[in-house]
Amino acid sequence: MPLIEIKNLNKTYPVGKNKFQALKHIDLTIERGETVAIMGRSGSGKTTLLNVIGTLDTFDSGTYNYDGRSVGKMNDRAKSTLRASEIGFVQQDFLLLNRKTASENVTVPLMFGKTPYRKMPELVKKALTETGVPEQAKKRITDMSGGQKQRVAIARAIVTDPSLILADEPTGALDRATSGEIMELLLGLNRKNGITLVIVTHDSEIAAMCGRVLRISDGVLES
Amino acid sequence: MDKLRKNARLSLSFARTAAFNLFFLTVVTTIIFCILTLAGGKLAYFSDSYVMFDKADIADDIYFSMPVRSMQDIPALRSALLETDGVTRLIDGPISRKIELRESTPDNPLFQSFLRYEEPLYEKFTPSLVSGKGFDYSTDELECIITDRGSVDGHVRVGDKLTFGLHGSKKELVLTVAGIAEANRLYPLMNGGGSLSAAELIAGQTDLIIVKDSPKTAAALDDVIGGRHASAKGGVFSTFIETDDTLTDEEREAVFKNIAAVSDKSSEQNLIYGKNILEHTKSNLADTVKQYTPLFVFMAVFFVTTVVCVVTLSVYRYAASYALYRMLGGTERGVVMTICSAFFSCIALAFLITFALLHIVINTHLASSEMFETTLLTTGTLLLPLLAAVLTSAAAALITKSAAAGQKLRALSGKYTD
Incomplete structure (x- = not known):
């Protein structure tokens, strides 16, 4: 069973009185353990697609099954539970709590899951x-x-032992050398732990490191 | 239990960074309120005075006060009053005499003003003692009671001996401190109309003492302080005239008129019903409450406005944290509760820290505990701030949620992360 199965998915945003269609008839299947890069220029819909996959955003029509479960039928609590236990996020601007320590940041996802309190420090x-x-x-x-x-940020993403990591331009704010290290780290987690990796990037070198490269343009996923 | 610990930890983490300014704001506001209130004190005085009058049961009494040309005129005046139909007893006010001490008694530089308390007066207006047993009129011990403020200023305790002397006299008087009384609850010297304004000064006089005046001690007192009839100089004679309890209002009014006839009509006189004194005191109390009301309103408005400003200015920061927590798996309800409890804990903790101060201020400087229900006052002191904390927290959490509503979680959390 694929980890991610999306069929004929559409997503629109209201823009004034009109509607803008950010995703159009998306069909996408991602197997467990895959590394997938999504490329596209700014405004193509790649980040929107990533947000929908990560249940941070809703969709208007179509189906989205995560590990056989229909995401469209999930309520907020179920989606929150899914994010807490199955999905890790890595962002370009890190999205860390700057006044906290590293361990405090990495602890936050564990607060929302079912991990026993006493096991948190160890994880x-x-x-x-x-x-x-x-x-x-x-x-x-x-x-x-x-x-x-x-x-x-990556440690925070993997602390709950997720099955999926969604990374939106994870090397966008880093220099070339560090970018290489980070990508190596992410790919290493994929190889070692079998974590499925979906990376949004505009960098073709980064994309080339992944097993599959998808291109999206004007909300349409090119095959 | 695990969930509770996690929620508490998350809430504390949010509170430490995002809501701690509200903690300081609450503490500072409460302290400012306390300082401003402590600068006053009239309300406590009037409420204590009312309690004192109420306990003395003066409602059916008639208060008589009249200047006399000579203190030797007083016995005749007393006799005339006692002979008036309906009058059962006179409780004379204390003789007040300020004595200048000799320099040779440096061990007692503070206490200089004396009120001589005969037994009937002491029974009617028994001082409210904070320590000591008070006067024992069955002995010939020379005793005094000092005020609580005088005790602090003069570093005097129960059992200490105070030495008094008089310029021009070699005789000394040694009094044993038999008690320490609340300054607000001594016999008031009322001016015309039954106003307590003059008596308010008495409470502020830390050098005031009351001295046991009985047949057994009178001679010793007279030697140094001077007797009631010793001086030919004039003064003010005041007394509470107790009347027959069974008198009707009309009969009491007749007694009132007869008493008025006793005094010298060419002199100023003050004659007032005891119940009117109670009403005047209550009226003074109400007026003072009105004076304090703007302060309460100001502090409440100041606090609420400042909190709203702080929360509103920081709402995007809170909203970004809200979005981040949601992204990492928090439910909408759970994250709102976390933020709400973080705000609540900061404000509630601040009030708890200042609760002792707030409680002291309200109970001792704003109201007599006998006039206002103590439980209600204590509960109100604690519950009202907690209620304010709940409302503020709920408002802050809802503002945060509203700011994040309709936004993509990812986009909002990308704007700012604390």
Whole structure:
């Protein structure tokens, strides 16, 4: 069974009195353990597609099944539970709590899941170790470099042992060398843990590292 | 339990960064309120005075006050009053005499003003003692009672001995402190119309003491302080005239007129029903409450306005945190509750920290605990701020949710993350 199965999905946004169709008749299937890059220019709908996959955004028509479960029929609680346990997010601007430490940031997703409280520190430590920044645990985010921040963000994304990581331009704010390290880290997690990876990028070199590259233009996914 | 711990931790984490300014705002506002209130104190005085009058049961009494050319005129005046139909007893006011101390008693530089309390007066207007047993009129011990403020200023405790002397006299008087009384609850010296304004000054005089005046101690007192009839100089004679309880209002009015006839009509006189004194005191109390009302209103408006401003200015920051928590798996209800409880805990903690101060201010400087229901006052002091905390927190959480509503979670959280 594929992890992600989307059929004839459409998404529109109200723009004044009119409607703008951001996604048009999207058909997409992603198997477990795949690494998929979605490329497209600005405004093509790639981030919208990522948000729909991550249940951060709704869709107007079509079907979306995640691991055999219909996302369209889920209520807010069910979607929240799905995000808390199955999906990790990595963003270009890290989206970390800057005044908190690395371990405090990585702990946040565990607060919403079913992980026993007493096991949280152990999982946080494991996640930071896996992303190569265990020594940064007590350090505040504001005191870190961009590469370290992204590693902490990735640790936060994997701490709940998700089956899917959605990364929106994860190397967009990093230099070339650090970008390579981050991509290697993400791909390494895919190889080692079998985490499915969907990366939105406009960088063809980054895209080339993935197993499959999809292009989207004006809301239409090109085959 | 796990869920509770997680929610508490998340709430605390949010509170530490996002809502802590409200904690300081609440503490500062409460302290400012307390300082402004402490600067007053009239309300406590009037409510304590009302309690004192109520306990003395003066409603059916008639208060008589008249200047006399000589203190030697007083006995005749008293006799005439006692002979008036319907009059059962006179409770004379205390003789007030300020004595200048000799320099040779430096151990008592503070206490200089004396009120001599005979037993009937002491029974009717028993001082409210904070320590000590008070006067024992069955002994010939020379005793005094000082005020609570005088005790602090003069560093005097129950059992201490105070030495008094008089310029031009070698004799000394040694009094044992038999009690320490609340300054607000001593016998008031009322001016015309039964107003307590002059008596308010009495409460502020830390050098005031009351001295046991009985046949057994009178001679010793007279030696130094001077007797009631010792001076040919004039003064003011005041007394509470107790009347027969069974008198009707018309009969009491007749007594009133007869008493008025006793005094010298060419002199000023003050004659007032005891119930009118009670009404005047209550009226003073109500007027003072009205004076404080703008302060309460101002502080409430200031607090609410400032909180709203703080929350509104920071709402996008809160909304971004809201969006982030939602992205990481928080439900809408759960995240709103987290934010709400974070605000609530900050404001409630701030009030709890200042609760002791607030409670002291309200109970001791705004109202007598005997006049206002203590439980209600204590409950109100705690519940009202907590209610304010609940309302503010709920409003802040809903504002945050509204700001995030209709926005893509991802987009909003991308704008700002704390």
